[in-house]
Amino acid sequence: MSTGVIIALIVIVAAVLVVAAAVTLLARRPQGGRSLQRRFGPEYDRAVARHNGDVKAAEQDLAERVSRHGSLRERALEPAAREQYAARWAAAQERFVESPREAVAEVDQLLGEVAGARGFPDGGQYDEQYAALSVHHGPHVHGYRRVHRAAQARVPDGQGSTEELREAMIEARVLFDELVTPSGKDTRRHRTDTDENSSIGRSRAIDTRPEGSAHEGRFHLPWSFNKHQAKGS
Template identity: 55%
Template sequence: MTTVVIIVALALVAACALAFLYARQRGGHGIRRRFGPEYDRTVARHDGDAKAAERELHERLKRHGSLHERPLTPEAREQYAERWTRIEGGFVDAPQQSVAEADALLAELARDLGFPDGRDFGEQSAALSVHHAEHVNGYRRVHAAKKGDGGTEDMREALLEARGLFDVLVSNGTDQPVRRHPHHAEGSGKA
């Protein structure tokens, strides 16, 4: 009888250990799935240490996961869209100024939606990464490009990538595009 109890106890311990390992492994996949490219970027920043990256991402979730974006009024959406169109339109003549203005506009837009103030870029981009992981890298690229370290093509690519975050933020999290002005053509060659 005691042998049966010992065998059952060992089986239960083994089952619990396997369940724990499975849950832990799925947790990593869940965080990877939630953060997408942001997960990979964070792992790379931690020199391939997935556990350290996951700890950082879990901390971001804890700090910013409960943040609820405030909706923009239709008028505010239109004003932001007009400003972005002007920024893109000015890129050919003043690329450095355009990326600096795009960086400032994204910081202001994020703040107006309820994200941390843009004066602390790291904190604001961390919060954005929790809610918009697929697009936050464009904001980071524009922020870095405004320093002028890269060439015009780098700035153009940064502005194009940042537009993805802009579009998501200004659409209040919907997939409804903001009306673009007729003089702004997607394939016009402008940023």
């Protein structure tokens, strides 16, 4: 092998190493504002508000969440587990009619369990679990915060706003749907009739999804009441 060829090979290898190092540095570099806004959605604005409008502090907070939890890989749920979680959610909805705050507490616990089963930090570490969920489900994580705050408030049924509790559960259900729905485009496209029929069969009452909304492939668990039927409303 001639000296010229050896030099050319060395140059090529060095160039490849430089490119690889540059890619690694870019991947590790903290995400900028626009990237964080795309990833976290409305959670980005809430983080800014929690930091009293300090955008830099909020972005540092969110970037740290990504650094801690960005590499997390969600575990798939077995069909039987999805069915059990769906049944528990439906039962909590029914309980809401007579005991809104008790139902919200059940939903808070259920979301923590489902998230833990999907591979997120244990529900006993709420703050860390919420942070991890916000990295992977940023646009829909706020409902979990709302039901958790309501559950921790320990206000007796009949006090406070039942409508606010109802709205919190509706918002939290979007995250629940995401967590119990099989991941992957092919899985969503070819969901089984069993999943569809089981979610419909538990309740045939009015679906409270906002008009015009659709969550393809998700468990749609209709409410068994409307806002005028709930106790304390």
